[in-house]
Amino acid sequence: MKEDSYSGGMRPLLVAVILVLVIRLGGASASTDSSPSVGGVDQKNVEWVDEFFQDYAQAFRSNSADRLLAKFCLPLTFLTKDGPIAFNDQARLAVNLEALMRRYERIGAIDWSHTIKDVRAIGDGIHLARLEWKFFNARHELLYACTTSYILAGDTKTGAKVMAVIAHNENEEYEKALKRKTGS
Numbered sequence: 001m002k003e004d005s006y007s008g009g010m011r012p013l014l015v016a017v018i019l020v021l022v023i024r025l026g027g028a029s030a031s032t033d034s035s036p037s038v039g040g041v042d043q044k045n046v047e048w049v050d051e052f053f054q055d056y057a058q059a060f061r062s063n064s065a066d067r068l069l070a071k072f073c074l075p076l077t078f079l080t081k082d083g084p085i086a087f088n089d090q091a092r093l094a095v096n097l098e099a100l101m102r103r104y105e106r107i108g109a110i111d112w113s114h115t116i117k118d119v120r121a122i123g124d125g126i127h128l129a130r131l132e133w134k135f136f137n138a139r140h141e142l143l144y145a146c147t148t149s150y151i152l153a154g155d156t157k158t159g160a161k162v163m164a165v166i167a168h169n170e171n172e173e174y175e176k177a178l179k180r181k182t183g184s
Contacts, residue, residue, distance in 0.1 A: 045119055048160070052071075056071050061111065071162055072093060074088055078164070079167065106178065114133050118130040125158070126152070133170075150165055
């Protein structure tokens with residue numbers, strides 16, 4: 001569900017800032033190294049980001065929209081190749097997250113794992129994290145893998161929250177997995 005307006009006309013500015021950060025910091029470039037690279041951030045930040053996403057994945061496993069909602073701050077922007085989707089109220093975000101959980105159910109995804117590819121400080125208490133996600137079925141067979149970047153506000157002391165999500169290739173990889181499952 002797309003949010004048609006963004007309060008105060010800030011949507012274009014927010015999208016532009018996020019895109020500049022991703023391009024400037026190399027967030028869209030692929031890394032072949034499986035270990036987390038640390039762009040100006042100490043290992044402690046990589047560790048809390050990893051803990052954050054372990055809990056994030058657990059929220060999906062528990063199928064809890066409330067637990068997932070607690071991981072995001074508003075306004076929130078999802079950036080996809082089809083354009084930005086901005087949410088500025090919790091009810092619309094909840095509907096979107098529930099639809100995402102149903103989407104994962106549709107292909108039989110019941111477990112998730114992640115690998116941190118990069119974590120970079122982009123401001124005081126703001127980090128850009130690029131992850132590879134793997135989605136598994138009940139037999140722990142890989143359904144698909146994708147790359148997603150997140151802009152996180154906060155840290156372990158303040159309780160991090162996602163400000164923006166950049167879906168690099170999830171839609172394409174999901175569609176391939178769905179075709180394999182349905183045989184079409």
